[in-house]
Structure formats: C-alpha cells, structure tokens
Amino acid sequence: MPEAIHADEAPTRPALLTLLHDQRVLLEGDDDRVEYGLRDGFPDRRAAIDWYQRATVRTLGYLADAWSPVDLARDRVLITALVTGPERRTFVDDSSELLGADAARDYRDRLERNLVLPASHRAYNDLRRRSGEYIETQDGDETDVNPADIDPSGQDHVAMRPGFQQADDRQHRALARLWGGFDDDRALMDWLHELNAATNGAVDEELPAQVGRDEVARQFLLDVDVDDESHARRYRERFAVHTLLPAFVRGIKRMSAGELAQQSKDGLTFAQG
DSSP, rough: OOOOTTTTOOTTOOHHHHHHHHHHHHHHOOOSSOOOOTTTTTTSSSHHHHHHHHHHHHHTTTHHHHSSHHHHHHOOHHHHHOOOOOOGGGOOOOOOOOOOHHHHHHHHHHHIIIIIIIHHHHHHHHHHHHHHOOOOOTTOOOOOSGGGGOOOOOOOOGGGOHHHHHHHHHHHHHHHHHOOSSHHHHHHHHHHHHHHHHHTOOOOOHHHHHTTTTHHHHHBBBBOOSSSHHHHHHHHHHIIIIIIIHHHHHHHHOOOOOEEEEEEEEEEEEEEE
C-alpha cells in the first residue's frame, strides 16, 4: 500500500493531499481502483491501458501532453518496458531484442521521473490555484470538522472532486465493456452513445457512423466467433488507444478542477465552480 500522506502541510486544503495520495497510487498500485502500479509494471497491455486511463484523471489530463496514448500501440520499446508478463514477447519481432528485466525497470523509472511526476506536479498546481480552502458555510455556521483530521487515503473521490470520480468510473466501465465485446449491433451502438458521458462529450460525433460502415471494426468489436481471438483482443486494444483514450483526455481537460469544498454541520458538500 502507498505510504500514508499526512495533512500537516496544507490542513485547510485536504483536496491537495488527497490528490497526492491518488497520484502515489499510480506508482505503487494495490488499490481498489488502481490494481497495478507503474513501478512494478503490468501483466499485459490491457492492464497498462487501464492504468493510463486512471492516470489521465489523476493528472487532470496533463500526462497526455508528454506521453501520447497512441504510444501504447506504436512504441514497441515502451510496451515491452511496461508489460512484465509473457505477452511482452508478442510485441517484439524477429529483428528486435526484448528488453531485459533490469532495463525495463530502468525505463519505467525514467517514465516516472520524466513524464508522470512532472504531469502530477502540473495537476497539483492546477488544483492548488483553482480549489478553495475549507471555509465556513454561507450562513455563518462554524465548521465542526478539523481539515487536518481528514484521511487522504480514505476519500471516495479523486482529489475530493465528485465530478472527476464520476468521469473516472464512467471511463473505466467503458473500457471494461469494450474488452468483453458486444452481443449485437444495437448493444454496440448503445455503448457508442454512452461514450458521450464517459468522454464529457469529447468523442467524435462521426464515430457511430464510422464504426457502422467498417466491417473489420464490427467483426472484432462484436462478440462473435473469429478465427483467432487474439486478433479481436489486439483490435479492441488499438481501438481503445487510438479512439477512447484521446477522447478521455479531451473530456478531462474540459472539466474544472476548481470545485469549492465547503464544510457544513453534516460534513463535506461540494459546489461546482
């Protein structure tokens, strides 16, 4: 489990410490929502894609500025550094040499230092500039909970922002449905329609029409018998990387980090801002 973060640095802004905890989980995993962490790698590319989605929310979309999601499909060195399970060998052709375990670990460490931590820093400062402190309620009642007593690891929402947690959950469910495939064309169209919520309206409006007339897409997205199930698995992963993850990033960047946390006698309330 990630080491506890204490609320002694910014006791009036526990959302900042909660975000720090959420970002630490990206590195170490072992969390209800983030099973695998970057430091130890991922059993397969699908788990790495799931992690990137979680990282998109927890860095408020800043990770994509330096690490494009499409790299998860086109950068073989990156993929073989991220994936630690047997699948990693399938991403290397006969002319390429598979990264050793030590080299892969060093590569992931560089990703952490050069990409993930800077993106986390920018997200922290974005939230710091736009988030409110714990304040009295508008009717003048005094607060009855000490912000320093709030446990950052025990919060239900990313950075104590319900909107970001809702987006995180919707994006995760969208990927989970994609991995399993769809029973028929109507189920597929229903899912494409629901992507409006998962992407905060950032998905391409032409996507349903494009998928509908693409026989290859329909073949591999529908849950039907194919000659090689690995082909369907690979196609769905590429679809996620090229279509879903970029839309997820755009959707998160459309959101505001500046929700104001207010304290009432009943506990925390949140106002969009």
